[in-house]
Structures are given as structure tokens and as C-alpha cells.
Amino acid sequence: MIDYWIIGISFYGFLVFLILVSLALRMTPQSQRSGWIVRMVFTTFFIQCIALWVFSTVSSTVAQSIVVIIVLSLIFTKFLMVLFIVCVYSPIEASVTLRLLREIGNGQSTLERIKKRYNREAIVRMRLVRLAASGDVEMRGGQMVSIKPVPSLFRIREMLLGVLFWVFGE
Amino acid sequence: MLGIYFSLLFFSLCFVTHVFLHRMSRFLGMIQSRSIFVYVIGFIFLVLAVTFGRFQFPFSSLLVFTLPAILIVYLYLFTVLSPAYIPTRMILSHVSVGAKSQKQLESLFSEKELIDTRVLDLCRAGLVSQEKKQYRVTKKGQTVIQSMEWYRRFFNVKEIG
Structure with missing residues (x-):
């Protein structure tokens, strides 16, 4: 059960990041986008922490293993963000090839x-x-x-x- | 948590093996890119371990291995093994040792290495075909361009490159 929470919250965090990034990128001049991407990484971190706090008050499973869920889901979300930035964002925006x-x-x-x-x-x-x-x-x-x-x-x-x-x- | 530690340890083992195979294949003059198959073998082994091993966090254990492995494989194939250098990296390293004008920075690069090498890379990857001095995008290349165009429209990207 805890495993599902970890995976669910990780992908939820990544989805929030993608939505925030797509909104920010649509509204920001292209040259200033790298700064916005970094801001979105930190914004997602706070949104995810708030969501975890809300879940911990609602679900006893989350409350019991809150440290494990927080640490693992934040690490996974950060990795998914890095994969998006390194494998999708950077090559399409800046690849000469x-x-x-x-x-x-x-x-x-x-x-x-x-x-x-x-x-x-x-x-x-x-x-x-x-x-x-x-x-x-x-x-x-x-x-x-x-x-x-x-x-x-x-x-x-x-x-x-x-x-x-x-x-x-x- | 045992599964997580096991995956971490297993990823580290695969990474060390990858580095060893890369250095060995370079020394022996073999194809270096094949060394990434160590992660495929590692992933299959980990799936079997997770299936039969009663790990407490089976999906998380798989992610602990898979996410860094994808990142390492991507960076390895497209930067470490690529013969073309990365312009931003070169510019940053030169500007950090002293002030440079745009002309001085341009002189760091030759168009042969910036353009010709990469077009050759595209031909080798099967994205572009060459007939005498004319280049054409292949079907595979069209698919890549279409996904790029979709991304460009979605994220409002005006200039690529």
C-alpha cells in the first residue's frame, strides 16, 4: 500500500511540474526559460510537500510512513524532472543536431x-x-x-x- | 527498505561494470555503445528479484534502478560517445577563465565540426539520407521532426538550436 502512495505522489508531483512548466513556458520569452524551469522545480517541491501534509491528515497509512513516502517520492519526482529537462527540454530547445x-x-x-x-x-x-x-x-x-x-x-x-x-x- | 537498498547497490554495480566495459572496449577497439546493455541485463535481473524476492516496495525498487539508468544511458550515448562537442559547454569554460568577445568565441568553433560532423551523425542514425551533395530527411527523420513540431507548438518555442 505504501508503495502505491510513493509511486502515486511521485507521478502526481511530476504532473504538477509539467503543467506548471507548460504554463510558464507558454508565457515566458524563449531566452528566459531556463530560469523559469528552475523556479518550477522549487514550486513543485512546495506543492508536493503541502499535498503530503494533507494526505497524512486524511490517511493513517500515509501518516505512519510519512518520512519514507516524503523522501522517496521527492527523490523520484526530482529524477523525473531531471529526465524531462535533460532528455526533452534541452535537446529540443538547444540541440544543434x-x-x-x-x-x-x-x-x-x-x-x-x-x-x-x-x-x-x-x-x-x-x-x-x-x-x-x-x-x-x-x-x-x-x-x-x-x-x-x-x-x-x-x-x-x-x-x-x-x-x-x-x-x-x- | 531492503529492496530500495538492494536496487541502489545493484545500480551502482551496473554503473561500475558499465564504466569498466566502456574503458575495456575502448582499449580493445570494440564498439563502446554496446556496454549499455549491462543496464538491460540488470533490469531483467531486478524484475526477477522483485517478482520472487518479496520486497516491501517492489515498484519503488524498480524506479530506484530505472530512473538513474535512463539518465546515464542518455548522457552516455548523446554526449560521452558523441564526436561533436557541446557549444554551450565550450563557451562557459572559455568565458569563466577571462572576458571574451563574441568574435573570439566564434573562432573557437569550426563550421566543419559544428555542422558537417552533426549532419554525418544524422546520416549514421538513419534520420537523413545523402545522394551526392543533397540531403533528404528519411521517414524515421520525419517522425522526429513531427514530434519536435508538436513540442514546439505546445510550448510556444519560436527558435530551435
Whole structure:
């Protein structure tokens, strides 16, 4: 029975996150979205905690095992969120490869034609706009400087990848 | 809670085996991507253990293994094994050691590596076909584009890439 509660609350939390993200993303300019995703992760955490508190007052099963349910369901929800951000959100919004696939699908059939629409300059510019909006970099006197002391979505991903590359010896 | 600890331990074991197989296959010149099958074998073993082992939290035990395994496999296949580098990662690492202009950052990349390598990747994945210098999206590629378009419309994404 407790197992069903853990799974149920985990997926409920993830569903809340998806609804909040879809609402936030529809209303936010594209360059500022990474900041909103992080805000939604924390908002979902609070909504889930409130829901667990309500469930614990209604159900004796939940009340008896509240610590186990809270810890496991929060961990699972966070993992589902990370999977959504890493495997769906990031590649579709920022993957060069998927953009190239779309360009070819739109009729840009040679490398020369692709590079006229989507090239090194466009790729760097789009990333700088995103990094500036998330507060990772700032333009000072015509130069981009790193300003963020706390981890952002981009820096967390960079750290995670750094660890993986080190572990796999690449 | 025993099932949860068992799954955690089992995932760690699979991960260590994966790293070992990856390093071994690179040393022996074999296909590295096959090392991810260790998670498939691990998952089958865990399902059997959960079915016959009377775990207190059977579904949670499976999730403890499955969620990190999916994340590791995805990152392994699309970043660790990918020959193409990640532009954002390069930009961040260069900007964090000193101020750079946009032109200086652009000079870090060559279009051959940014564009040509990735188009080759798409051909290898069967999403794009090549005839002389012309590229065409395959049926498999069309399916990926359609799901991307659905996402783009749903989340109001104007610019991809």
C-alpha cells in the first residue's frame, strides 16, 4: 500500500511540474526559460510537500510512513524532472543536431544552403543570449564575462557532464 | 527498505561494470555503445528479484534502478560517445577563465565540426539520407521532426538550436 502512495505522489508531483512548466513556458520569452524551469522545480517541491501534509491528515497509512513516502517520492519526482529537462527540454530547445534535421526537413538540402541560414555565428549568438538571460554571463565593454557564483541550469549540466567525462576517461 | 537498498547497490554495480566495459572496449577497439546493455541485463535481473524476492516496495525498487539508468544511458550515448562537442559547454569554460568577445568565441568553433560532423551523425542514425551533395530527411527523420513540431507548438518555442 505504501508503495502505491510513493509511486502515486511521485507521478502526481511530476504532473504538477509539467503543467506548471507548460504554463510558464507558454508565457515566458524563449531566452528566459531556463530560469523559469528552475523556479518550477522549487514550486513543485512546495506543492508536493503541502499535498503530503494533507494526505497524512486524511490517511493513517500515509501518516505512519510519512518520512519514507516524503523522501522517496521527492527523490523520484526530482529524477523525473531531471529526465524531462535533460532528455526533452534541452535537446529540443538547444540541440544543434535537431535544428539541422529541421533545416534539412524544411528543404535546405545542401550544406551550403544550411550554413547560409544556420551557421557558427548564429549558434554562438543564440547561446550567448540564453546564457545572458540565465545570468551566467554578462556583456561588459563589448566582452562577455562570467558572473554567476551560484549554479544555474547550464552550470549544473556542465558539472554533471564533467563528472561523466572524467569517470569514462573521455 | 531492503529492496530500495538492494536496487541502489545493484545500480551502482551496473554503473561500475558499465564504466569498466566502456574503458575495456575502448582499449580493445570494440564498439563502446554496446556496454549499455549491462543496464538491460540488470533490469531483467531486478524484475526477477522483485517478482520472487518479496520486497516491501517492489515498484519503488524498480524506479530506484530505472530512473538513474535512463539518465546515464542518455548522457552516455548523446554526449560521452558523441564526436561533436557541446557549444554551450565550450563557451562557459572559455568565458569563466577571462572576458571574451563574441568574435573570439566564434573562432573557437569550426563550421566543419559544428555542422558537417552533426549532419554525418544524422546520416549514421538513419534520420537523413545523402545522394551526392543533397540531403533528404528519411521517414524515421520525419517522425522526429513531427514530434519536435508538436513540442514546439505546445510550448510556444519560436527558435530551435
